[in-house]
Amino acid sequence: MDTILFGASPAFPIKKSLSLLSLPLSTNQFAFSSNTTGDKYLRNSPHKVEESRGTSRDDVATFGEAAYEAERLRLDAEARRSMAEASGREAADETDPRAWKWAIRKRVWDMMEAQNVARFPRPVHHRIPNFVGASAAANKLSELEVFRVSKCVKVNPDSPQKQVRFLTLDGGKKLLTPQPRLRTGFFSILQSHVLTPSTLNEACTSVGVAKYGRPIGLDEKIKVDLIVIGSVAVDPNTGARLGKGEGFAELEYGMLRYMGAIDDSTPVVTSVHDVQLVDDIPVEKLLIHDVPVDVICTPTQVIFTNTQIPKPQGIYWDKLSPEKLGQIRVLQELKRKIEEETGQKLPSGPSEKLPPTAQRWR
Template sequence: MWALLDAENIGRTGLVHGKIPNFHGADQAAQLLSQHPGWIAAQIVKANPDKAQAEVRRAAVEAGKLLYMAVPKIATEDPFYLIDPQKLSTAPEIASSGKLAAQHAPRTHPERMRPLDVIVCGSVAVNPNGVRIGKGAGYSDIEMALLAQAGLVTDATLVVTTVHSLQVTDEPIPESEHDVSVDLIVTPEEVIPCPPRRRPSGIHWESLTEDKVSAIPILQALREGGRRT
């Protein structure tokens, strides 16, 4: 998929290989999402920190929605930034920037978060069944598992990915029990609803390698807490 996307020059800032593509039309996709009834009704949004979803995050803050954004690579025990439009001391696009949020937004733990109305994730590819693939590191799935384990993801939570139309494929995408599927695919041109989806129940420890757990502080803490109980 990356080879195709680079051949078609969809990246706004150069080649996209190895990345969540920052695609031409990302702002139009964000605008189209902002017109969806589920987004309009949402008060609490969680989004990934990639550049492709920067306009989605900015739109959330400008619309007065409480925004949670994942700390890149889930690298702290409080792995989400809390961006509250009522408490901003800087412009929404700065506060919700993947690179600048650390300077302007406090970090928080799932136990202190509010239930989520909308979850936005980036993708490398997605099919009309809602099955997506990311960069391969599994961070989106781990984030979702953490949120589900904390009771923040319900059947009413809308899971969305914004992508370039070339990232939507009819090819089957392998999936496992812990993978997250989406309810809506939003491209610059259209909104594609997906069939009823699977929701994660929590963390599937058996699917995580020791290296992965060791690299993510909140997983270490949760596992140690489980061992003590």
């Protein structure tokens, strides 16, 4: 993807802008890009996007928690091997617009391991890295006014944000979290009133989300007040952020934007270790789908970035390859729906070679 968008996105608080659902349906407004090997999200419907079943407590009960977790770890390892291969190809290709990102990611991952601030699971390479002081950073995040007043918080499923997920539920808020790598479903909602003190901590894990969460689809009417996002590196001066390179945060953001659950004023917060703060992410090289952050919480400080980087406006179809689209049922249904409503055929991105598709429970 080499399209670059310039403009300003005011920091919160501001008045809520129009959601994507109220904007004219043009191919540009509904574009999205993501490196994803997503799986089944929606049942086929010629007229509407319906709710996905996703992974449920029945799956966990049927297959057993140990088997469920073993399969998740196997798929994670497979995905990381594929990511490592892809990063090597992209980093070596000087014409690839993503090559510079891998240099920064590798430097941060290497530094975290060398300084021993990395925590399980290790090595942290090709992950949203867990780090020493992740709970302290989460506690600082929970003290933010935007967190305290939020009723629904979307939090990524990675290890360093587990305490954020716990504090969200412990505070009586709704927790919206995606299935890991979106491989078995779309999003799940968890609510503290269906949990007990003994199940609250478990509900913050992948198995717990499957056991206690309610899967939702794109037709869900929901308002997300705060987005918590994992990062590999983030620039405190600009709010520019790099993830692990798969693009799931961007995919999730674009989906929520389409649902009308978020808009430009929805704050985006990340929690990282101080060594993950960098000053060499070139804003002019960011891609149109890259999600900037408004606030950074580390174990030692809280930084308000006042980012001026535009936030993505939706889904960029001209960057989504046919192969990737073929693996993501929810996007196939959404594309069909938009084309039916507008009478216009949406564009497709260039072809690409994808890693093996993650298997889902059967």
